[in-house]
Amino acid sequence: MIEYLIMIIIILGAILALVQRDLLKAAILTGVPGASMAFLYQFLLAPDVALTQAIVGSAIIPVFFALAVYKTRRMEE
Amino acid sequence: MIPVQLASFFTAAALILIGIIGVFFIDNLIKKVIALSFISDGVNLFLVTLGYKPGGIVYIYMPGMSSSWFAQNASYPLPFALVLTSIVIGASTLAVMLAIIIILYHRHGSLSSKILED
Amino acid sequence: MKSLIALMVILPILCGLLLNLLHKKDRTIKILALTVAIILPIIPLIASYGAYYFGGYPPIAENPTIAEYLPAYITRSYLVKFHPAITYIFNSAQRIFIFILGIVAFLAIFTSLNEVKKPSGVYSFLMFMATAAVTAIVLADDIFNLYVFFEIAAISQAGIILSSNIKGSYKMALRYLFLGGVAAPMLLLGVALLLGAIGNVNISDMIFAMRNGLIDQGNPIFLTAAGLIIFGWLYGSGLPPFHTIKSGLYSKALPHAASLIQAFSVFTLVALGIIILRLFYYIPVVRWAIIIFSIAGMALGISMAIMQTDFKRLIGFLAVGELGYIGIGLGLGTTMSITAGLFQAVNEALVTACLFLGFGTILYQTGISEIDKLGGLLKYRPGVAGLMILAGFIMAGIPPFNVFQSKLMLIESAISAGFPELAIIMILLSIVTFMTFMKAYYSIYLKPEPRGLEVKAERIPSSTIFSMIILLVICTILGILPQLATSQFGSIIHGLL
Numbered sequence: 001m002i003e004y005l006i007m008i009i010i011i012l013g014a015i016l017a018l019v020q021r022d023l024l025k026a027a028i029l030t031g032v033p034g035a036s037m038a039f040l041y042q043f044l045l046a047p048d049v050a051l052t053q054a055i056v057g058s059a060i061i062p063v064f065f066a067l068a069v070y071k072t073r074r075m076e077e
Numbered sequence: 078m079i080p081v082q083l084a085s086f087f088t089a090a091a092l093i094l095i096g097i098i099g100v101f102f103i104d105n106l107i108k109k110v111i112a113l114s115f116i117s118d119g120v121n122l123f124l125v126t127l128g129y130k131p132g133g134i135v136y137i138y139m140p141g142m143s144s145s146w147f148a149q150n151a152s153y154p155l156p157f158a159l160v161l162t163s164i165v166i167g168a169s170t171l172a173v174m175l176a177i178i179i180i181l182y183h184r185h186g187s188l189s190s191k192i193l194e195d
Numbered sequence: 196m197k198s199l200i201a202l203m204v205i206l207p208i209l210c211g212l213l214l215n216l217l218h219k220k221d222r223t224i225k226i227l228a229l230t231v232a233i234i235l236p237i238i239p240l241i242a243s244y245g246a247y248y249f250g251g252y253p254p255i256a257e258n259p260t261i262a263e264y265l266p267a268y269i270t271r272s273y274l275v276k277f278h279p280a281i282t283y284i285f286n287s288a289q290r291i292f293i294f295i296l297g298i299v300a301f302l303a304i305f306t307s308l309n310e311v312k313k314p315s316g317v318y319s320f321l322m323f324m325a326t327a328a329v330t331a332i333v334l335a336d337d338i339f340n341l342y343v344f345f346e347i348a349a350i351s352q353a354g355i356i357l358s359s360n361i362k363g364s365y366k367m368a369l370r371y372l373f374l375g376g377v378a379a380p381m382l383l384l385g386v387a388l389l390l391g392a393i394g395n396v397n398i399s400d401m402i403f404a405m406r407n408g409l410i411d412q413g414n415p416i417f418l419t420a421a422g423l424i425i426f427g428w429l430y431g432s433g434l435p436p437f438h439t440i441k442s443g444l445y446s447k448a449l450p451h452a453a454s455l456i457q458a459f460s461v462f463t464l465v466a467l468g469i470i471i472l473r474l475f476y477y478i479p480v481v482r483w484a485i486i487i488f489s490i491a492g493m494a495l496g497i498s499m500a501i502m503q504t505d506f507k508r509l510i511g512f513l514a515v516g517e518l519g520y521i522g523i524g525l526g527l528g529t530t531m532s533i534t535a536g537l538f539q540a541v542n543e544a545l546v547t548a549c550l551f552l553g554f555g556t557i558l559y560q561t562g563i564s565e566i567d568k569l570g571g572l573l574k575y576r577p578g579v580a581g582l583m584i585l586a587g588f589i590m591a592g593i594p595p596f597n598v599f600q601s602k603l604m605l606i607e608s609a610i611s612a613g614f615p616e617l618a619i620i621m622i623l624l625s626i627v628t629f630m631t632f633m634k635a636y637y638s639i640y641l642k643p644e645p646r647g648l649e650v651k652a653e654r655i656p657s658s659t660i661f662s663m664i665i666l667l668v669i670c671t672i673l674g675i676l677p678q679l680a681t682s683q684f685g686s687i688i689h690g691l692l
Contacts (some may be wrong), residue, residue, distance in 0.1 A: 027111075044125050077189060097377065174369065177357070
């Protein structure tokens with residue numbers, strides 16, 4: 001049952017990240033699908049992928065985006 | 078209720094679609110890169126779902142399992158190995174793109190995709 | 196000497212990494228880069244044919260010591276023929292492709308070391324890295340390994356553009372990466388569909404499974420996978436809809452880098468095209484798609500070349516247009532047409548590299564790339580002008596040079612396959628190519644010199660002229676003795692038909 005919930009969170013998180021006007025919020029919100037995907041991989045019997053995805057998807061990629069926003073501008077023009 | 082594998086395929090397809098729509102219809106460059114990361118996430122999820130076995134076990138061979146039972150019940154690890162590589166490649170491409178965007182922003186003072194036109 | 200096969204990929208990667216470590220030691224960098232660059236075309240000549248298994252795991256059928264311990268239901272099934280390791284296949288066709296790629300890479304790196312003031316930095320690293328990636332694409336018999344190197348090639352090419360310091364290069368690189376960010380996952384999705392249908396990523400195993408009835412060939416999954424892989428192929432090779440970005444890429448690179456990047460496009464087109472044909476030969480739509488995209492590439496590339504006022508853009512579009520000939524050869528799908536297409540690929544990699552280097556000398560002398568502002572350059576360097584007109588003749592297909600031989604074979608094969616219309620299109624576009632080239636050549640070299648044109652007194656480095664002469668000599672040799680190349684393609688075509 002929880003798998004379906006995670007899938008819905010992934011899709012909603014992706015859409016929410018793309019409709020934000022505040023780029024920093026969008027950057028942080030990319031971590032939501034990233035982290036939920038790590039859980040989903042665990043339920044799909046792929047623990048090693050889940051480990052990698054947990055680090056890359058929920059920490060590294062949002063930090064990359066946040067750094068890029070920090071070095072450029074926060075609000076979309 | 079539809080099975081987990083099928084639902085997961087639909088999630089992957091939805092992510093890819095959201096990504097493609099985002100890449101082509103969003104003006105902001107950083108958001109375009111976010112959309113690109115969703116495309117590669119979707120493809121990764123698709124690959125992982127291929128290796129999933131409904132009601133199966135994780136593909137780690139423990140002592141005491143009979144090998145034929147393990148072969149019938151374990152998930153298929155080849156796609157997982159591919160996804161590990163793919164995640165890392167995706168993250169590194171993304172870093173290169175963001176670095177270029179930062180440089181372009183300092184030159185043009187804008188994040189709109191109009192600065193990409195000649 | 197099977198380990199030499201892996202060395203073809205590993206050596207340039209190692210050399211590139213080492214060059215990065217030796218920052219600022221210009222002399223050492225020059226010597227190391229040149230040594231490795233000379234070795235690159237030599238390795239394929241001395242390596243022996245065969246398959247290289249990474250990690251040393253051959254198929255179980257070839258490894259009886261493992262087979263002893265396996266239950267009978269495995270050793271009696273088809274599984275014993277499947278390849279558990281990443282496999283590289285090296286045969287006569289791969290040998291000639293990697294040899295030509297090595298020659299072009301060597302000449303490009305040699306010229307760049309002499310033209311670029313500071314050889315330390317990421318520039319030569321990226322050139323080695325991309326060469327390694329394209330070599331791996333040619334060798335790989337494993338479709339996921341191919342995807343990985345496809346991505347590496349795309350990033351390294353974007354990096355080469357970034358380090359060129361030409362105005363607008365950052366925008367071009369970002370656009371190239373954006374398109375790559377869509378196209379590469381599509382290629383991976385195609386790989387995933389094939390993996391889901393067959394359960395393995397080795398191309399030979401996939402073909403074995405499809406041809407021997409282990410899997411239903413008519414499954415629509417295969418058509419979808421073919422479409423997705425063709426999309427990746429179009430991106431990698433620069434056929435429409437990616438022709439604008441690819442020609443822009445050539446024009447934003449330094450001339451020697453452009454001569455290398457066009458060779459990457461040619462060999463990516465050939466390697467992936469052959470894989471598409473091997474996997475999906477039985478689907479007629481696939482071959483039609485290849486032919487249609489190739490014709491579109493020829494027509495769009497050449498007609499856009501006519502309109503350009505910048506000779507770097509012009510030659511970029513001409514290079515894209517010439518790619519279409521290769522695609523038509525592959526798409527027609529007869530023994531003769533595929534031989535002709537592969538031969539055309541080899542010839543085009545050589546001639547276009549020479550043209551890019553030659554146009555680089557104009558840029559080196561004047562720093563101007565608009566055709567209208569140039570003129571009367573003949574009297575400054577008549578030798579280079581002579582080499583350029585020769586290269587133009589070769590590209591247009593004037594006998595007795597190599598492109599004449601391959602275009603003749605292409606036209607003959609189109610007629611014998613029952614498509615005389617294709618032959619007519621190819622002849623017409625060949626004439627238009629020649630006229631476009633001659634028009635640019637006239638206004639750069641022969642037209643009276645416009646006022647205010649400053650030509651630097653600095654001599655063109657003799658390494659550039661040496662590279663151009665080497666390329667033209669190879670073209671002439673292949674033109675007189677085409678069987679040197681054409682007899683090598685049997686191994687691929689035998690596996691195809």
